Amino acid sequence: MKSMAKGAVKPAEDLLWKIADSDEVEIETRHDPKSPLHRVTIWIVPTEYGVYVRSYKGKRGRWYQEALANPMVTIRLGRRKVTVRAEPEHNPLVIRAVNAAYRKKYGERWPDDTTAMLKRSLLPTTLRLTPV
Secondary structure (H helix, E strand, O other), rough: OOOOOOOOOHHHHHHHHHHHHEEEEEEEOOOOOOOEEEEEEEEEEEEEEEEEOOOHHHHHHHHHHHHOOOHHHHHHHEOOEEEEEEEEOOOOOHHHHHHHHHHHHHOOOOOOHHHHHHHHHHHOOOOEEOOO
């Protein structure tokens, strides 16, 4: 077990980083705490700035709209799951790093889908995931 000394990684944060190494994960969202839960498969990327996701369908994607309305979402990989806060990323430097992470992680295997994820219209849907 990791010590919780200053600078130590918390278990939820450590799990998020491990999950972020996977090709695909599921995100669970709901419009508000009393709304139905929705789960969809998405891509996830770790960067030097944190862990990020982006909506393939842009601002009209249901999971994205629900994450904005209720930023407490769950990232799942099989039986492993971590609750995170999804927050819009606005820093152009960070968004460029997220683009590079998508290219590196997915570009060779899925070049067309990766190119689609890098469209200018999708960049504003970049969300930083922070464990809670």
